[in-house]
Structure formats: C-alpha cells, structure tokens
Amino acid sequence: MTAQIIDGKAFAAKVRGKVAEHVARLKSEHSITPGLAVVLVGEDPASQVYVRSKGKMTVEVGMNSYEHKLEADTSQADLLALINKLNADPAVHGILVQLPLPDHLDEDLVINAIDPAKDVDGFHISNVGLLGTGQKSMVPCTPLGCLMMLRDHHGSLSGLDAVVIGRSNIVGKPMAQLLLGDSCTVTIAHSRTRDLPGVVRRADIVVAAVGRPEMVPGDWIKPGATVIDVGINRIDAPENGEGKTRLVGDCHFDSCAEVAGAITPVPGGVGPMTIACLLANTVTACCRANGVPEPEGLTA
Numbered sequence: 001m002t003a004q005i006i007d008g009k010a011f012a013a014k015v016r017g018k019v020a021e022h023v024a025r026l027k028s029e030h031s032i033t034p035g036l037a038v039v040l041v042g043e044d045p046a047s048q049v050y051v052r053s054k055g056k057m058t059v060e061v062g063m064n065s066y067e068h069k070l071e072a073d074t075s076q077a078d079l080l081a082l083i084n085k086l087n088a089d090p091a092v093h094g095i096l097v098q099l100p101l102p103d104h105l106d107e108d109l110v111i112n113a114i115d116p117a118k119d120v121d122g123f124h125i126s127n128v129g130l131l132g133t134g135q136k137s138m139v140p141c142t143p144l145g146c147l148m149m150l151r152d153h154h155g156s157l158s159g160l161d162a163v164v165i166g167r168s169n170i171v172g173k174p175m176a177q178l179l180l181g182d183s184c185t186v187t188i189a190h191s192r193t194r195d196l197p198g199v200v201r202r203a204d205i206v207v208a209a210v211g212r213p214e215m216v217p218g219d220w221i222k223p224g225a226t227v228i229d230v231g232i233n234r235i236d237a238p239e240n241g242e243g244k245t246r247l248v249g250d251c252h253f254d255s256c257a258e259v260a261g262a263i264t265p266v267p268g269g270v271g272p273m274t275i276a277c278l279l280a281n282t283v284t285a286c287c288r289a290n291g292v293p294e295p296e297g298l299t300a
C-alpha cells in the first residue's frame with residue numbers, strides 16, 4: 001500500500017483563505033482589524049525566520065502585525081512590562097511570545113502573564129484547564145492544525161485508537177485532549193513507554209511529536225493507519241553536497257508511507273497548518289473580544 005499524502009501546505013492555504021474572509025467581514029461590517037503581536041527575545045536565526053514568515057502571513061490575510069524584538073539579555077521585569085502593555089492595548093487581539101525563551105527568563109511566569117483571552121498559543125494555565133474540561137478556550141495551534149487535518153481525512157474520529165508519541169505541554173498533552181474530545185481512545189506514549197513499537201502498532205491514528213529525526217519506522221505502523229508527523233528536524237544531508245542540511249520529521253517517511261493509509265510530509269505538513277491556526281486563533285480571539293460571532297470550522 002502507498003499512503004495518501006495529506007497536503008498541509010494546500011490545507012493551510014485554504015484555512016488562511018477562510019481567515020482572510022472573516023478579516024474582511026470584521027473590517028467592512030464592524031470596522032475592526034484583528035491584530036497579532038509577536039514577541040521575540042534574542043537573535044536565534046531559526047526563530048527570526050519563523051517570526052518573519054508569521055508576520056508576512058498575518059499581513060497577507062489583512063490583519064495588523066506587531067513585532068517586538070527584544071535583546072537576548074532583556075530582564076524578566078521588562079518582558080512582563082511589555083506583556084502588560086500588550087494586554088491593555090485594544091488593537092492587539094493575540095499575543096505570541098516565541099519559545100523557547102533564554103534561560104534567565106521564567107517561561108511559565110511569562111506565559112501566564114498573558115491575558116488568557118489574547119493567548120493565541122493556548123499555553124496559559126487557564127486555557128489548558130478550559131481545554132481539559134471541554135470548555136471554550138484558545139487551542140494550541142499545532143494540535144489544532146493536526147485535528148483539522150484528521151477530521152478532514154476521517155470525517156468522524158469517534159472510537160478510533162489514537163497514539164500520541166510525546167508528552168509536551170505544547171503538542172502532546174493538548175493533542176491528546178483534542179483527540180479525547182473527538183471520542184478517540186487515546187494513549188500518550190513517551191520515552192519511558194514499554195514496548196513503544198507494540199503500542200504504536202495498535203493505533204489507527206499516530207501523532208509523532210518527540211523531536212527525534214525519523215525515529216518511527218514503517219514497521220511500527222498498522223496498515224492503513226493515519227500518520228501525523230509533527231517533528232521538524234534539520235539533519236545533515238551530505239548527499240546534497242558538502243555542508244548541506246535537510247528537514248525530516250519524527251517518522252521515517254518512505255517506510256511509513258508504504259504502510260500507512262495517509263501521512264503528512266515534512267516539510268509541507270503540520271508546519272504550515274500551525275501558522276494558519278495561529279491566524280485563525282487571532283480572528284477567533286478578536287471576534288470574542290468584540291462580541292461578534294466567531295468563524296465556524298476554525299476552532300476545535
């Protein structure tokens with residue numbers, strides 16, 4: 001069998017199209033322009049590239065983009081002061097603080113200082129608790145993007161066996177909550193899981209989010225299963241020339257694609273959906289802040 005490739009890039013373009021429609025409606029009918037503030041501390045080159053691409057897409061869908069670049073040695077007090085300012089700014093509907101932060105800054109404290117209503121990453125403890133109890137919340141972008149692709153592919157996820165590999169607060173745990181919310185039987189596997197291959201082989205849905213290049217081989221995959229590869233790992237690619245690198249996922253693509261029913265590629269899978277969902281969350285936050293009906297199909 002050869003898997004259907006789930007085209008995250010094309011899917012993300014559709015989501016951004018829907019976001020753009022809602023932005024246009026907010027502007028014409030309510031004179032509101034959604035705004036997203038992105039805060040980057042330090043000069044990590046990969047983060048800079050990523051923040052630039054978010055800013056570009058934010059503007060492309062018609063929203064306002066506010067970028068705040070702070071020195072790597074910015075104090076916690078200064079960062080918290082900026083967050084307070086953004087919390088109080090009515091033109092800012094979404095706030096994203098790019099992670100990871102430099103070691104001298106307390107990530108939990110900083111994230112929990114964001115107004116939960118503007119927490120478009122869905123990382124604030126209040127949003128985590130709302131999601132875990134099935135209440136309306138801001139949903140983390142990467143798991144939301146994965147859920148949208150899974151719903152699109154399967155229709156209903158009810159009763160399916162889902163295995164999430166990875167237990168991070170950013171992906172693994174919220175992904176498990178979303179799958180549970182759609183009535184999957186959910187297993188969260190991690191580095192201490194006994195017989196990981198055996199656990200993964202039971203799954204109708206495999207979400208790999210560990211950050212270890214190509215760690216899931218095709219012979220762990222149940223024939224016909226859906227594989228969502230969240231990993232984005234840059235590895236050396238001497239076959240492409242000296243000093244060259246390439247991106248790979250947490251799954252070994254070629255062997256998994258031989259067995260799976262459907263699979264997301266890296267790049268062009270989950271990554272673009274993450275950014276599209278960030279924009280979707282910003283529109284959702286803007287609608288909620290203004291008491292305007294929020295878009296359908298862009299939240300969990």
Ligand SMILES: Nc1nc(=O)c2c([nH]1)NC[C@@H]1CN(c3ccc(C(=O)N[C@@H](CCC(=O)O)C(=O)O)cc3)C=[N+]21
Pocket residue numbers: 050096097098099100121141232247266267268269270271272273274275
């Ligand atoms: N507060 C916070 N929220 C985040 O959502 C967040 C973060 N911090 N810190 C960094 C990570 C990383 N991340 C990516 C999103 C999209 C791509 C993406 O679109 N990747 C392309 C490839 C990009 C390339 O070619 O390098 C793809 O997979 O096709 C990558 C990485 C969001 N993050």
